[in-house]
Amino acid sequence: MRLVQIFTAALLIIGSLNANAAAMEDDVRSWLQRMVSAVHSLNYEGTFVFLHNSQLESMQIVHTVDNGGEKERLVSLNGVPREVFRDNASVTCIAPDAKSVSIGNRVSGVGLRAVFSVDISQLSDYYNFHLLGEQRVAGRSARVVAIIPTDAYRYGYRLYLDTEYALPLKTDMLNVSGVSISQLMFTQLQVHTSSREIAGISLDGKEDYQWVQQKPMRAISDAQLSGWSFRDLPKGFDVTLHSKRKARNQAGEIDHFVLSDGLASLSVYVEAAAEVGLRGSSTMGTVNAFGNEVAGYQVTAVGEVPALTVERIAKSLQPSK
């Protein structure tokens, strides 16, 4: 009789632990979903600092939403005043140092919203999620969520989400050893109840700038990889988008593959091999790139993933015929 009681008690305890774990997962899921929605649906402006490779920068962001959709302006506050302006139709990148303005059109039907979703149940094979305690960032109270990768092919995150709005007040990107490789932290953030006008792009000496209109991409269905296939991809990574566009400075077309595990993502570009192309690896901040030549084509992989990942994925691309 006593044994039965102990057994029942043990079952109850295990059951409640499972229930706790499930409740925790639900909790993390709801926090992350609130965050994704907040980033796109709220009107906010703020200043944040961005630390990577022991370099510290500050930037300003203004994000508004109205009937016309989202608009966002990101400006560097130190050094060269680079600027990115985005709306539903296009992305304008201004680099006064290079005297260039680059305008890219959004791929129709593949809006940002489609990509921005976090599905924890799908991600739980490659990441563990934990809800940590509370912290204070930019004078506001924040809930801390840790996203820990299960292998070395992706980075982890520690997110400090605003308790009221779920906006990410601080984001630490962590390598496989748990050491932060970049930190982005708001020092000041205001959330507005109504949308505000974002000042248009102001350029001194517009005529000196080189205006680059990027060729529009057209999306191609996943099944049709136009003669290329990925073999031996790291666990969880899959092609989420394939598109083609005319090359800007040379004949032929560029194939663009986006691969993602649901959280981390990278792009692989395939073009006719030219003199100009990356051979080997390079890195900028948390972004890694790897390039090599495959069957007379230049293959370049770029993304905010570890160096190991860009290299393995670039090398896994093979002509399928």
Place this chain on the structure above:
Amino acid sequence: MTDDINEQISALLDNELNQKEFRHTLDLLEEDASLRGSWDRYTLIGDAMRGEAVRFSADSIADRVKRQLEREPVNFPLSRPLPTGRLGRFPSRWYKSAGGAALAASVAVITVLAFPQLTDMTPEPGGQVIAEHSVPDPKPYLVQSSTRWKNLSEPKVESKLNSFLIDHNEYAAPGGIGVIPYANFVSYDSNR
């Protein structure tokens, strides 16, 4: 007069001045480069004595000390006392033997080279930093940090990678998870 001023600077370091003296000393420091030099040396000595890591500028400390020694006369009267504000920090056998800024400079050298041995203390990490890097490599100090692609010699490749990155950001998920897309592009690059 010089010693009075040095004493005031020392007291300023130790936060022992009243409001009026404080302002007066700051004014003097602002006007006189050599007094600012004294301030630097006193700070350095204090840091070194406390075993804190010393921040070296691109000039090696030995060079700076050498130049200072060449500039300043070393035949100060030996009996002149050091500023009282420094007494708490200097072993008496050192400050009794000399005075003035020349001593300050030479103590800096002794501290840097021999402090751990003299005191028979286990050096703290800060102390080790001083001993091991007493001749710092000026190169890292002279290069401005920047954000740009590493290991690339070809500007064209760099420009191509930039355009790939901008393009990729359009499709990348990080914006959804907190890292603001394009932050890497907007990122400051002083070398371009």
